[in-house]
Amino acid sequence: MKMDDRKFMILQAIIDDYIMTAVPVGSRTISRKQGVGFSPATIRNEMSDLEELGYLAQPHTSAGRIPSAKAYRLYVDRLMKMVDLSAEETGRIQDHLNKRTAQVEEVIRQAAQALSDVTHYTAVVSGPQMAGVSIKRVQMVPVTETSALLVIVTGAGLVRERVIQVPEGVGPDQLYGLSKVLTERLAGCSPQEAREQLTNVTADLGEHRQLMASVLGVIDSQLGGDENVPLVVGGRSNLLHYPEYSDVEKARSFLAVLESREKLAPLLKGSDLEFTVRIGPEINMPEFSDCSVVTATYHVGENTSGTMGIIGPTRMDYARVVSVMNYMGRAISDLLSGVKE
Amino acid sequence: MKMDDRKFMILQAIIDDYIMTAVPVGSRTISRKQGVGFSPATIRNEMSDLEELGYLAQPHTSAGRIPSAKAYRLYVDRLMKMVDLSAEETGRIQDHLNKRTAQVEEVIRQAAQALSDVTHYTAVVSGPQMAGVSIKRVQMVPVTETSALLVIVTGAGLVRERVIQVPEGVGPDQLYGLSKVLTERLAGCSPQEAREQLTNVTADLGEHRQLMASVLGVIDSQLGGDENVPLVVGGRSNLLHYPEYSDVEKARSFLAVLESREKLAPLLKGSDLEFTVRIGPEINMPEFSDCSVVTATYHVGENTSGTMGIIGPTRMDYARVVSVMNYMGRAISDLLSGVKE
DNA sequence: GTTAGCACTCGACCTTTGAGAGTGCTAACA
DNA sequence: TGTTAGCACTCTCAAAGGTCGAGTGCTAAC
Numbered sequence: 001m002k003m004d005d006r007k008f009m010i011l012q013a014i015i016d017d018y019i020m021t022a023v024p025v026g027s028r029t030i031s032r033k034q035g036v037g038f039s040p041a042t043i044r045n046e047m048s049d050l051e052e053l054g055y056l057a058q059p060h061t062s063a064g065r066i067p068s069a070k071a072y073r074l075y076v077d078r079l080m081k082m083v084d085l086s087a088e089e090t091g092r093i094q095d096h097l098n099k100r101t102a103q104v105e106e107v108i109r110q111a112a113q114a115l116s117d118v119t120h121y122t123a124v125v126s127g128p129q130m131a132g133v134s135i136k137r138v139q140m141v142p143v144t145e146t147s148a149l150l151v152i153v154t155g156a157g158l159v160r161e162r163v164i165q166v167p168e169g170v171g172p173d174q175l176y177g178l179s180k181v182l183t184e185r186l187a188g189c190s191p192q193e194a195r196e197q198l199t200n201v202t203a204d205l206g207e208h209r210q211l212m213a214s215v216l217g218v219i220d221s222q223l224g225g226d227e228n229v230p231l232v233v234g235g236r237s238n239l240l241h242y243p244e245y246s247d248v249e250k251a252r253s254f255l256a257v258l259e260s261r262e263k264l265a266p267l268l269k270g271s272d273l274e275f276t277v278r279i280g281p282e283i284n285m286p287e288f289s290d291c292s293v294v295t296a297t298y299h300v301g302e303n304t305s306g307t308m309g310i311i312g313p314t315r316m317d318y319a320r321v322v323s324v325m326n327y328m329g330r331a332i333s334d335l336l337s338g339v340k341e
Numbered sequence: 342m343k344m345d346d347r348k349f350m351i352l353q354a355i356i357d358d359y360i361m362t363a364v365p366v367g368s369r370t371i372s373r374k375q376g377v378g379f380s381p382a383t384i385r386n387e388m389s390d391l392e393e394l395g396y397l398a399q400p401h402t403s404a405g406r407i408p409s410a411k412a413y414r415l416y417v418d419r420l421m422k423m424v425d426l427s428a429e430e431t432g433r434i435q436d437h438l439n440k441r442t443a444q445v446e447e448v449i450r451q452a453a454q455a456l457s458d459v460t461h462y463t464a465v466v467s468g469p470q471m472a473g474v475s476i477k478r479v480q481m482v483p484v485t486e487t488s489a490l491l492v493i494v495t496g497a498g499l500v501r502e503r504v505i506q507v508p509e510g511v512g513p514d515q516l517y518g519l520s521k522v523l524t525e526r527l528a529g530c531s532p533q534e535a536r537e538q539l540t541n542v543t544a545d546l547g548e549h550r551q552l553m554a555s556v557l558g559v560i561d562s563q564l565g566g567d568e569n570v571p572l573v574v575g576g577r578s579n580l581l582h583y584p585e586y587s588d589v590e591k592a593r594s595f596l597a598v599l600e601s602r603e604k605l606a607p608l609l610k611g612s613d614l615e616f617t618v619r620i621g622p623e624i625n626m627p628e629f630s631d632c633s634v635v636t637a638t639y640h641v642g643e644n645t646s647g648t649m650g651i652i653g654p655t656r657m658d659y660a661r662v663v664s665v666m667n668y669m670g671r672a673i674s675d676l677l678s679g680v681k682e
Numbered sequence: 683g684t685t686a687g688c689a690c691t692c693g694a695c696c697t698t699t700g701a702g703a704g705t706g707c708t709a710a711c712a
Numbered sequence: 713t714g715t716t717a718g719c720a721c722t723c724t725c726a727a728a729g730g731t732c733g734a735g736t737g738c739t740a741a742c
Contacts, residue, residue: 026735039685044736062692062735102488102504141480144498144679147443151492151502157485161492161502163443176517236577237596240589248587255578255596338485367704380716385705403704403723685742691735698729704722711716 001049009036010046011055012079015067019315022243024064069280072292072314076277080319085327092118093324097331104128104158107335109232111308111328116235118324121312122258126268127230128158128306128336130223135189138182138215140175142166148175150218155188156301157338160222164214178208182215191223229306231265233258244290244313253287267293268307275322280314290314296325300336308332342390350377351387352396353420356408360656363584365405410621410655413633417618417659424660426668433459434665438672445469445499448676450573452649452669457576459665462653463599467609468571469499469647469677471564476530479523479556481516483507489516491559496529497642498679501563505555519549523556532564570647572606574599585631585654594628608634609648616663621655631655637666641677649673 013033017025027040027047036043047065050056055074056065067075096114101107108125115123137153146168151161166175185201186194195216202212222228236258245251257263267283279292288311295309308328310321354374358366368381368388377384388406391397396415397406408416437455442448449466456464478494487509492502507516526542527535536557543553563569577599586592598604608624620633629652636650649669651662 024735028735040735041685041687041737042683045684048737058736060692061737062690062733064735137483139482141482141492141494141500142478143494143500147498147679149492149494149500149502151482151490153482153484153490157488159482159484159490159504161490163500235600237593237600240593240596246589248581248589248592251589251592252578252581255581259576259578338488365704369704381704382706382716382718383714386715389706399705401723402706403702403721405704683742685740687739687741688737690737693734694732696729696731699727701725701727703724706719706721708718708720709716710718712714 001053003053007046007050007053008079010043011050011067011071012075014047014050014056014065015071015075015079015315018067019317022313022315024059024066026064029064067315069282069314072279072318073282076279076318080322082326083319083323085323089118089324090327093328093331097335102157102336102338104336105230105232107332108230108306109234111332112232112234114234115308115310115324115328116238119310119312119317119321120235120238120241121310121316121321122236122239123234123308123310124258124264124268125232125234125308125332126226126265126306128156128300128304129226129229130154130158130160130191130304131226132190132303133158133223134303135186135191135194135219135223138186139179140164140166142172142175150215152219152222154223154304156304156336158300158304158336162218162222164211164218166214167208167210170208170211178211181205191219194219194223226265231261231268233264239291239312242313244315254291257285257287267311268295268309271295272297275325277318277322292316292318294318294321294325296322296329298329298332300333306332342394344394348387348391348394349420351384352391352408352412353416355388355391355397355406356412356416356420356656359408360658363654363656365400365407367405370405408656410623413620413655413659414623417620421660421663423667424664426664430459430665431668434669434672438676443498443677443679445677446571446573448673449571449647450575452673453573453575455575456649456651456665456669457579460651460653460658460662461576461579461582462651462657462662463577463580464575464649464651465599465605465609466573466575466649466673467567467606467647469497469641469645470567470570471495471499471501471532471645472567473531473644474499474564475644476527476532476535476560476564479527480520481505481507483513483516491556493560493563495564495645497645497677499641499645499677503559503563505552505559507555508549508551511549511552519546519552522546532560535560535564567606572602572609574605580632580653583654585656595632598626598628608652609636609650612636613638616666618659618663633657633659635659635662635666637663637670639670639673639677641674647673 013030014025027043030043031040055071057068058065093114096110104127108127112123112125134155136155139151140148142148146166147163148166149161150164153159185197198216202209239245240251276295280290291311292314293309293311295307297305299305354371355366368384371384372381396412398409399406434455437451445468449468453464453466475496477496480492481489483489487507488504489507490502491505494500526538539557543550580586581592617636621631632652633655634650634652636648638646640646
């Protein structure tokens with residue numbers, strides 16, 4: 001048995017209906033739809049075929065059909081059409097973003113808020129990945145007698161900062177001098193190159209061994225892996241609107257995942273494509289077995305990029321979600337690259 | 342009718358039992374308890390009195406009694422005894438905090454995590470309130486041609502930073518010079534004094550009017566009110582463990598409050614006391630009508646302090662919560678004041 | 683290939699019923 | 713006079729049974 005145009009059409013109608021209602025779809029419902037010129041009996045035959053092909057499932061004998069993960073896969077890959085956002089939607093997004101700021105944490109917080117607000121799903125946004133980045137400037141600002149704020153500026157104009165310990169007796173002017181040396185030596189370096197350069201610097205300077213070790217530690221931790229990129233979640237409570245989460249225990253374990261960076265981070269990874277859709281079982285996490293995750297990449301400058309994701313029920317409105325993220329990707333890039341409106 | 346020792350004792354027993362089980366407490370249950378030498382019938386008479394006095398309520402005729410908000414109030418004010426934390430509990434807290442860092446965001450995040458983890462309730466921790474603070478140092482670090490990171494260090498050794506716009510043509514050295522002037526002029530100032538000083542500085546410098554306006558803007562927003570102090574929540578999913586939140590809609594509106602800074606911030610305010618307990622209706626928020634909030638203050642240096650809060654069901658284990666927060670208050674102070682272990 | 687008709691299935695919802703927990707009241711007891 | 717045993721009463725909860733309606737698969741006719 002093969003798929004034909006009519007089967008595609010019926011499947012699409014079922015998915016569309018189920019996305020809206022979350023109720024198993026019966027043959028009569030489809031037959032009544034505009035543009036479907038067949039009786040319920042005919043639809044039933046086709047539905048029976050679609051079930052055999054693995055696209056539909058029946059919760060129990062006398063219920064309607066619900067789309068399987070395979071059906072959503074087909075829908076996302078072949079049936080889905082991009083939609084245009086309404087002026088009201090883009091307006092809502094811009095309202096969240098209209099603060100003029102290039103502060104990474106703030107931008108991604110606003111982005112997560114906007115995404116969850118517009119889609120009514122849960123949004124996760126990570127800060128820009130610093131792995132392939134180049135260093136532009138390193139500067140220490142004195143804080144107390146024994147500590148300073150180490151500020152690292154990247155080529156793309158992103159900033160990371162961190163308090164480090166400073167040996168007693170190293171004064172503000174000395175810190176400024178050291179900062180100049182560090183900036184000269186490290187400018188243009190990748191984090192890996194910086195590590196080598198720093199050992200040279202340490203050798204040259206002789207003293208300040210411990211301080212340089214702290215600097216290296218920060219570069220490693222802040223520009224190294226992605227354990228330290230900020231990660232914010234928005235709209236945690238949104239999913240509890242959906243009947244999929246009318247069971248508190250399910251809701252709780254879902255929320256628990258959102259609270260665990262270790263479990264959450266992998267959801268945003270796994271693909272460098274512009275968009276990635278993972279559906280239910282494809283995610284491979286029991287807590288998310290009837291969730292889908294749509295992730296997208298945003299770019300800042302040449303080499304820097306971050307990820308955002310939307311988590312919703314498998315029956316989520318993929319077309320709209322992809323459109324919203326598409327729009328948001330450009331918006332974040334503009335904000336973080338300092339583009340003026 | 343008046344309260345007597347026996348009534349207190351019975352009320353305490355009922356509260357203790359209800360805190361553990363969340364099930365209405367019957368006369369037999371109390372009568373069976375160690376140290377209570379009375380039959381269920383006697384207890385029943387006393388319970389009937391306690392109900393008349395407003396300390397107990399009956400969900401329905403043939404159920405046991407549950408404590409009223411008034412009973413918890415009495416419990417917190419008069420009956421509660423501080424408990425000692427077990428080594429296991431202090432250990433768990435230290436495990437969350439053992440990263441050596443004086444980074445405010447990180448410390449309060451860890452604190453919220455630790456509090457929620459140890460108490461199994463939901464925790465909210467705010468960063469130190471900057472209102473009464475004095476400025477110690479102001480420094481700008483160049484980021485791009487047209488932006489810089491403005492770093493403000495306070496007397497207590499706390500740091501706030503923010504990206505500001507810089508007019509084209511102002512180079513790194515000039516920014517450093519300006520930073521020196523700013524630090525000289527503003528050192529020791531309160532935010533209010535800084536505002537006046539800055540207008541002087543602007544007058545003296547002539548140019549850089551716009552830059553100074555940006556600096557002032559940051560001082561106002563970062564050290565001014567408390568709209569900009571960081572606020573982190575830990576253990577959002579914890580409350581869903583309790584039968585009070587077995588209703589999804591209730592859980593959802595609870596979570597929605599946690600997502601709204603405007604609704605959440607007032608919960609941490611309202612009292613300068615070391616500890617404040619607000620019970621159910623005292624909170625005056627429908628979403629929290631059967632929650633209690635315990636808040637406590639922590640101090641950094643002389644003039645700087647922040648707030649933490651625990652949100653749990655009204656039948657929460659107040660004694661333990663207060664003890665945990667007491668311990669945590671000292672731990673946060675130590676971390677943020679840079680005290681070494 | 684399409685459709686009408688029909689018997690069949692199964693969950694949703696309602697009602698009934700019985701068990702259990704807990705109460706208030708009364709009368710007896712120390 | 714305070715305490716307690718006994719008992720009738722109330723109310724929730726869970727299980728059991730019954731009805732309704734939506735939806736199916738199959739067959740036969742168009």
